[in-house]
Amino acid sequence: MNETRRGQPEVPVAHHDARGRSDTRARIQEVAVALFAEQGYEKTSLREIAERLDVTKAALYYHFKSKEDIVRSLVEDYFGQVDALITWARAQPATAATRGEILRRYVGIVAEGDEVFRMLHQNQAAVTSLAAAKNRGELFRERMSSLIGLLTGPAAPLEERLRAAMALGGVSVGWMFFADQVPDRAELCAAVLSIATDIAEGGTLRV
Amino acid sequence: MNETRRGQPEVPVAHHDARGRSDTRARIQEVAVALFAEQGYEKTSLREIAERLDVTKAALYYHFKSKEDIVRSLVEDYFGQVDALITWARAQPATAATRGEILRRYVGIVAEGDEVFRMLHQNQAAVTSLAAAKNRGELFRERMSSLIGLLTGPAAPLEERLRAAMALGGVSVGWMFFADQVPDRAELCAAVLSIATDIAEGGTLRV
């Protein structure tokens, strides 16, 4: 149960460098994402995170002011990228090329955010009710709504909006399901994008 | 959010029928699903469920042997239907008609299961780690894998399996996002199915 080093290939090895300086903060985030995604946010205690890092709970509080603060540092980064995408897209002409580019960037965000993205979707309820306090509105739904609007226009018919929603949803599920099963992420990325574009454009555009 | 007791987010009224018989068990399930979906499984305490029902925690333990048992009673029903679908599908010829029917039934299960389905997806991490004890393997991933296999054949190329996965994912997201926004559920159901079939068949079949 306590395999501090092993498993995911990218977990760093050293706790300290030669002078005793530590990158503990970043390592806390790494371990936290992994545990939150695996067991859930609430079920993961600070004690458990601390144990994996071979530090004590109190040390965590030096780097983060609360458990919620750890998750916030993770989530902000991801949603920040989505918000940036939305802002960018609103300044573009509503062309098919723009819609294609929105999907392309969205797939990029998902692919890059990977672990945080998975953690987020595994803990939607917990994360949403955390953020609800400061970040008003529904974290996921609001962004989803914006993206659908940008992919279809403000008052598109149901079928069209549905295609956009299913394209977005397909990206999430498709990526998360296959990300750790295929060797070539770039290939997966391209395939997901191609199908998502296909879905959104409703067969008028074939790649 | 709460359509069982329509109206505001308020407390149900009747505790007993005329003869003192109570449907407490069913009402516990209703309240639990709603709260779990809204705030998350772990964040919802038995005290809170009991309060909404105007009973005490101890009363809950008469009907369910544990908190986990409440969620299990909910989840079993849903996954039972999915498993039945998989069993049925395995006994069918691997034709396009069968694949279409798999999707049709899957959409039906999602549409009917609605609230439980939403609760499940809002608490994937929590629910998975609960069931892990008795129901070995990944609750979601394993079923997903089976369905993808049935929709594509055992050793289909990545793109084809990806289409299947994204069709399934699209159904979940599409339904959950629009279910409480459109007046006509049957219409939504048909539209989702149509698009999902479109996705899975990869443009060879147009509805």
Added chain:
DNA sequence: GTCTATAGACGGATAGAC
């Protein structure tokens, strides 16, 4: 920056009366 120790709160669960 990290530790030990502990406060303070809350949760799940049980016993036994009615």
Added chain:
DNA sequence: GTCTATCCGTCTATAGAC
């Protein structure tokens, strides 16, 4: 079937030494 009362565990978070 439901209640009151209570036990025990675990958790977040803080105080203060080093």
